[in-house]
Amino acid sequence: MSDPASLKTVTIYTDGACSGNPGPGGWGATLIYGTPPDEVTRDLKGAEPETTNNRMELTAAAEALEALREPCHVRLHSDSAYLINAFKDRWMDGWIKRGWKKSDKSPVLNRDLWERLIAQEQRHAIEWVKVKGHAGVPLNEHVDGLAVGAMRTMMAEAGL
Template sequence: MRVVAYTDGSSRGNPGPGGYGAVLLYTDPNGVTHTKELSQGYRRTTNNRMELMGVIAALEALRRPCQVELHSDSQYVVNAFNKHWVEGWQKRGWKTASKQPVKNPDLWRRLLQAKRAHEVTFVWVKGHAGHQYNERCDELATTSADGLAGPLLDDDGFEG
């Protein structure tokens, strides 16, 4: 099963209220494309945490192993996998190459767990460049950050 996912995160202030958005696309054997949108807002968080949460939410929504082409405008997320930063962080006990603690280790661990059952390819897309699904994810994320899509939750792992 092949799924194309788009994700985005937003925060109003960094830290500040934030949210994520995700759009998942699946074309069934009859050629019909199914779309699922996900979003959530948080009272106090950071942009990078919301970028990660968008990816996590997209992967956690999948109920069986999939080939996932995941598009994000976050170089933080895309490069962590495409440039193999995550493997280095794990080998160094969640420390960067300069021996500093990795930020957001709770979400990186959750993302790795969510990714485990799937074959995921990360694709960087330029943000705010008119791409239909990236723009929709941005709209979902900002609407959620503004509390217009439902109640804002606490980001339990946020420290700051």
């Protein structure tokens, strides 16, 4: 990967939502590049009929990072301690050494999503930023709305 200082800087906010856990869920992400008045913002969202909140949190981050067309310096903001702490504290290094097992020898949940995120971490220079959920952070509230909206739309279309 290139020196982060030579890469485009992109700010990403992500969130996941679930009605029941497991249950129907949605995810949302906002990608921001540039500075006003030339700032470019792109929203992404999706939903699944049977999932968990953690899967939606991880999916939001994976989808956002995969949407970037070239390696970037990314500041990824999430209210998910599960996501942020896994990368800041390098939980996956131990999981991989143990054959995708946690320290208690149980299988790591959501391995498919962790593998997608690890691949993106190798592609991009990522700063993992924890934000407090439902605390009035405008972009965090925005992506929460995207996630909940995607989930509700999917539920309505499926008659759930």
